[in-house]
Amino acid sequence: MAIAVCSGSFDPVTYGHLDIISRGANVFDKVIVAVLINSKKNSLFSVEERVELLRQATSDMKNVEVDSFDGLLIDYMNKKGAQVIIRGLRAVSDFEYEMQVASINKKLDENIETFFMMTNNQYSYLSSSIVKEVAKYKASVADLVPPIVEEALKRKMAE
Numbered sequence: 001m002a003i004a005v006c007s008g009s010f011d012p013v014t015y016g017h018l019d020i021i022s023r024g025a026n027v028f029d030k031v032i033v034a035v036l037i038n039s040k041k042n043s044l045f046s047v048e049e050r051v052e053l054l055r056q057a058t059s060d061m062k063n064v065e066v067d068s069f070d071g072l073l074i075d076y077m078n079k080k081g082a083q084v085i086i087r088g089l090r091a092v093s094d095f096e097y098e099m100q101v102a103s104i105n106k107k108l109d110e111n112i113e114t115f116f117m118m119t120n121n122q123y124s125y126l127s128s129s130i131v132k133e134v135a136k137y138k139a140s141v142a143d144l145v146p147p148i149v150e151e152a153l154k155r156k157m158a159e
Contacts (some may be wrong), residue, residue, distance in 0.1 A: 004028040004084040005077055007069070010035055011043045012149045014131055015058050016123035019090035023117060025061050032080055033058065037070040044132055044156055056110070057146045074108045085114040087115050090124050 006021055010033070024031045035050050045053070047068050054066040060079050068138035069076040073085065085105060087098050095116075121124075135153040142150055 001029045001086065003030045003032065003080065003082040004086050005032045005034050005073070005080065005082045006086040006088075007034040007036055007073055007076075009038065009041065009043065009128065010054055011041075011045055011128050012131060012145060012153065013015055013054050014052065014123070014126050014128060014145050015143075016119055016126040018092070018146070019123055020117050021064060021088065022061060024115075025064050025085040027070075027115075028084060028086075029063060031061075031064045031086065031139060033064060033066045034073075034076060035066070036069040036073075045152070049083060049152070053149055053152060056148050065104065072108070074105055074112060077112055078109065083112060085112060088114050088119050089116050090119045090126070092143060095135045098113055 008017070010017060021031060021033055033054050035047055035054065037047050051066055051068050052070060052118055058064045058066060065150055068083065077085070085102070087102070089095055089098060098116065105112055105114060123154050131153070134140050134144070135157055139152060145153070
């Protein structure tokens with residue numbers, strides 16, 4: 001069974017993320033969406049909230065599982081028996097950083113492969129940071145995130 005991991009902060013999950021997850025699920029037997037626990041990062045949503053939003057947003061993808069992890073991605077992958085890392089690329093500027101990460105991951109475990117997927121052009125500008133900025137000023141994010149995430153953003157911004 002080919003198991004892939006798509007990791008990130010997903011704060012919050014966007015249609016761009018879901019595009020990569022869905023396309024990965026069409027290629028691999030199982031995709032684990034792994035939310036990175038990073039206590040140094042000031043996140044809008046808690047890890048538990050992000051996991052729940054992802055579970056709801058991917059509920060129609062039968063071979064997708066959502067989890068969270070702390071530490072090195074390679075250690076998490078070995079624990080899960082995964083062989084592939086899926087990374088989405090929006091622009092050439094993403095590639096340099098992602099290539100460095102892929103190289104160190106390959107050095108840490110030569111059996112792990114990284115698959116880069118170009119994002120759908122309609123999401124090439126989209127990031128969680130942009131979504132949060134738009135939501136902060138109460139502008140519509142309906143075309144950027146699933147309805148459950150839009151509602152969660154409205155609640156967070158009202159706090």
